[in-house]
Amino acid sequence: MIEIQHLTKVYGRGAKSVWALRDLSLSIDEGMFGLLGPNGAGKTTLMRILAGIVSPSQGSVRVAGHDASTEKGKTAIKAMLGYLPQELGLYPELTARQFVDYMAILKNMNDEPARRKRVAEVLELVGLAQDADRKLKGFSGGMKRRAGIAHALVNDPRLLIVDEPTSGLDPEERIRFRNLLVDLASDRAVLLSTHIVEDIGQTCREMGVLSHGELLFRGSPNEVIGAAQGKVWTVTTTNGHKPNHGMTVVSMLHLSDGTQYRLVGPQPGEFPEAQPAQPGLEDAYVWLMKSKEEGARVKDEG
């Protein structure tokens, strides 16, 4: 579905230029693909390139065979695309039904009876049928996100791109939204970009990790977890002393006899009683980012 070869994106020119993506190569098939990375990793730039909004500086991007660097290719991609951006701006005076209908018109859905039927279907799908005729300005954050996904689905897209969709949602809305995305991925490609590890772990079979515009990892969540085997530890301290020598504290648990820390890093020498723990996706992500940082530091010192 998506073929990316040596993709580079640079904003600005000269000394003020910012490298958003560096020599990125990646292929994505149908199903749910998660893209994980810290803020500023280049995820949104990649999403926008795939959506035909931003042009690559170098390299090639093909979506279902269409070249994302040409006007003709971008138009073809947009016609088969559903896109939910990170900053979801809506029209407050429109009702949910009007908003999705308006967006369907922009997507060249010209047959009015068929369009209205489809609008009703997608509003039902995202659980907004009861609120379809309420103005968007009265919607909660979660309802606005659902209206956004309804708009993204109205043209029955082959590719659905969702950028940080669960930011700002309460836990219940997040779970509901994740389940909806999994359902949608059964018959199309869904690309989920997020910095929330849990969202990827709960939904994606394939994932990539992006940092500073580079792809650090591409594979399954189990593979990245496997790479962190032997790097996750638990340490219980009774004096409140927080372990910090080369280790990253992922979480801490207050117990009756002290505080238990979950650490990521090599064997914590100052705590010989440290117990190895089974890594989760969040631990593995922290280990991956930590390895990258240490690799960069060694390179700089060398």
Add this chain to the structure above:
Amino acid sequence: MKRSSTPLRYTLLTYRLDHLWLPAAFWALFLLLILFVPQPESKTNMAAAYLGGALPLLAGILAAYAILDDPALELQFSSPRPAWRTLFERLGMILVIVGLFAFSYQACMALIGIDLSPLGGIALRQLAWLVPCLALMALGSAGAFALAQPAAGAMLVALIWMVELLLRSWFASNEWGRYLFIYMGIYAPQNPYLIASHASLLALSLLLLAGSWALLKNQERYI
């Protein structure tokens, strides 16, 4: 592929209707001023100032904000709709709104007995507001896209409007300035170069609109 036009109700509902308070307020303000000014000649000048001065300024400012101020700009950009169509629909709606204010103002002037004949016949009277409106709309739009800021486009419109107002005598008489003079229709309607001035402003407007279209295609500059 067949393309549908956006229904008028959506064009209106997605437009920032609060922007319309400004032309409406000016409409009422100029009407009040005319009612309180005693001399008939001053009344005519005041009416002309709204049509050929205030209205084009407001049209230019509204045009600068017409697209880049859209709250769902990224969603608009993710649709396969071509840039020229978005530009045409948004600026076209502003022109319709400005036209409604212009016609209703002229109707109101006729009702209260203000003579607008010094501006010329009916056709020339319409050109006196339409041409500067188009010129400043094109300038506001191109400026906003070139500087990637609606406020910058609006400032550019205000600057040109002010410079031409202050130097109106020079613009009306200079052999090059008169072809860029937006107030010719109200300031010197008897000038033999009036039609040539209108024609050059229209041509310039088309060039600026073509520039706006080309700039709007480069969507990544605006998100």
